[in-house]
Amino acid sequence: MNRCDQARRLFGAYWDDEVTQAEREWLESHLAGCPACRQQYEQFARTLETVGSMPRTDTATDLPERALVAARRAAAVPDRIAVAPVRPMWIQVTATAALVLVAAGAVLPWLGMPGVQQMLAHREARVAEPRIVYATAQAPGQVKSEAALVDSVLNHSEDVEFILDPVVLHRGRAQMPSRLPKGVQGEQAVISF
Amino acid sequence: MGRVAEDDERAFTELVRRFQGRVGNLISRVLNDRENVDDLAQEVFVRVFVHRRNYRRGSKFSTWVFTIAANLAKNEIRRRVRRRNWFSLDALTEMLSDSLPQLADPTESREQGLEREQLQGAVGRAIATVPEKYRLALVLRDIEGLAYEEIAEVLGLPGGTVRSRINRARGMLQRKLQPLLRKQDAP
Numbered sequence: 001m002n003r004c005d006q007a008r009r010l011f012g013a014y015w016d017d018e019v020t021q022a023e024r025e026w027l028e029s030h031l032a033g034c035p036a037c038r039q040q041y042e043q044f045a046r047t048l049e050t051v052g053s054m055p056r057t058d059t060a061t062d063l064p065e066r067a068l069v070a071a072r073r074a075a076a077v078p079d080r081i082a083v084a085p086v087r088p089m090w091i092q093v094t095a096t097a098a099l100v101l102v103a104a105g106a107v108l109p110w111l112g113m114p115g116v117q118q119m120l121a122h123r124e125a126r127v128a129e130p131r132i133v134y135a136t137a138q139a140p141g142q143v144k145s146e147a148a149l150v151d152s153v154l155n156h157s158e159d160v161e162f163i164l165d166p167v168v169l170h171r172g173r174a175q176m177p178s179r180l181p182k183g184v185q186g187e188q189a190v191i192s193f
Numbered sequence: 194m195g196r197v198a199e200d201d202e203r204a205f206t207e208l209v210r211r212f213q214g215r216v217g218n219l220i221s222r223v224l225n226d227r228e229n230v231d232d233l234a235q236e237v238f239v240r241v242f243v244h245r246r247n248y249r250r251g252s253k254f255s256t257w258v259f260t261i262a263a264n265l266a267k268n269e270i271r272r273r274v275r276r277r278n279w280f281s282l283d284a285l286t287e288m289l290s291d292s293l294p295q296l297a298d299p300t301e302s303r304e305q306g307l308e309r310e311q312l313q314g315a316v317g318r319a320i321a322t323v324p325e326k327y328r329l330a331l332v333l334r335d336i337e338g339l340a341y342e343e344i345a346e347v348l349g350l351p352g353g354t355v356r357s358r359i360n361r362a363r364g365m366l367q368r369k370l371q372p373l374l375r376k377q378d379a380p
Contacts, residue, residue: 012363043367043371044363047363047366047367047370050312050313051320051336052338057221057230059216059234063210063231063234063235064206064209064213066235067206067234067238068209070239071205071238071239072202074239074243075242
C-alpha cells in the first residue's frame with residue numbers, strides 16, 4: 001500500500017478526531033506535500049460538512065398529543081408486535097389424521113363385540129319401523145292449522161323428500177292405514193326418506 | 194422515562210416533545226421523505242409507549258428511541274421497496290443520475306450555480322441511494338452525531354463493523370457528490 005492509500009484510509013478517523021498523535025502528524029505532513037491527497041481530503045470534508053449542515057426536518061407541533069392518543073389506542077389492544085410464530089399447516093393436518101386413526105383403532109374392535117352388535121341391530125330395527133305421528137284431531141271442515149301438523153316423521157327406508165312448508169305435508173305418502181279412532185277426522189302424515 | 198414506564202402520560206408527551214425533532218430528522222434522512230415523517234415519528238413514539246416496560250432503567254433513552262426509529266426506518270424501506278410504486282432505489286438512482294450531470298454542467302456559469310436548496314436536495318437523494326445498511330450508520334453518525342459506541346448499540350453491531358460501514362458510506366457519498374462539489378469549486 002503506497003503512502004497515498006494509507007493517508008486516504010485515515011481520512012475518516014482524522015475527521016472524527018480518532019487518530020493517534022503520531023498518525024495525525026504523519027497525515028498532516030503527507031497532505032502538506034501531496035496535492036492529490038489534499039484535494040481528496042478537501043472533497044471528503046466538504047461532503048461531510050454538506051451532509052452535516054442539511055436542514056433539520058420539522059415535525060408537527062401537535063405530535064406529542066397525537067402520539068399520546070395513538071399510544072392509548074395501541075396500549076388498549078394486545079401487543080401488535082410480538083406475535084406467536086405460526087406453526088406450519090402440515091403439523092395440524094398430520095396430528096388430526098393421527099388422532100382419527102387412533103380413535104378408529106380404539107373403536108373398531110369394540111364394534112365387533114356381540115353385545116354391541118345386538119344393540120346396534122335393535123337400534124336399526126327401531127329406526128326402520130315406520131313411525132306415524134298423528135296430527136291433532138279436528139272436526140270435518142275445520143281448517144287445519146300449521147301447529148297441528150307434525151314436525152317430521154322420518155322413515156329411513158324410503159327415498160328422501162324434504163318438506164319445508166307444513167302445507168306441502170299433504171304430499172307426503174302415508175305408509176299405513178289410519179289409526180285414528182272412528183268418527184275422528186285428522187291428518188296423518190309420513191315423511192319418507 | 195421512568196415516569197413514562199409508570200403510565201405518566203404528561204411525562205410521555207414531554208418525552209415526545211424533547212425527541213420528536215431528532216427522531217423525525219433521522220427518519221426523513223434515512224427515507225428521504227419529509228411528507229410522512231410525522232406519521233412515522235408518531236409510530237416510533239407509540240412503540241415507545243407500548244413497550245415502555247421493556248426499557249432498562251439506567252440505559253440511555255436516546256439509544257433506545259433511536260433503536261426503535263432505526264428498526265422502523267429499515268422496515269419502511271423494505272416495505273416501500275417491495276411496493277415499488279412509492280419509493281424505488283432504481284428510480285432514485287435514476288433521479289440522481291439525471292440531476293448530477295445537469296448540476297455539474299461545465300457550461301453553466303457559477304453565477305447560475307446551484308442554490309442551496311438544490312444542493313441539499315441532491316445530497317438528500319444521494320444519501321437515499323446509499324445501501325440501507327450503510328445509510329443508517331451514516332445518518333446516525335454524520336447527521337445525528339451519535340458516538341460510534343452508541344451507533345453500535347442502536348444497530349446491534351460490533352464497533353468495528355460500524356466504523357467500516359460508516360467509512361464505506363462516506364466513500365460512496367463522496368463519489369456520488371463529487372461532480373457536484375467539483376462544479377462548486379470551479380471558478
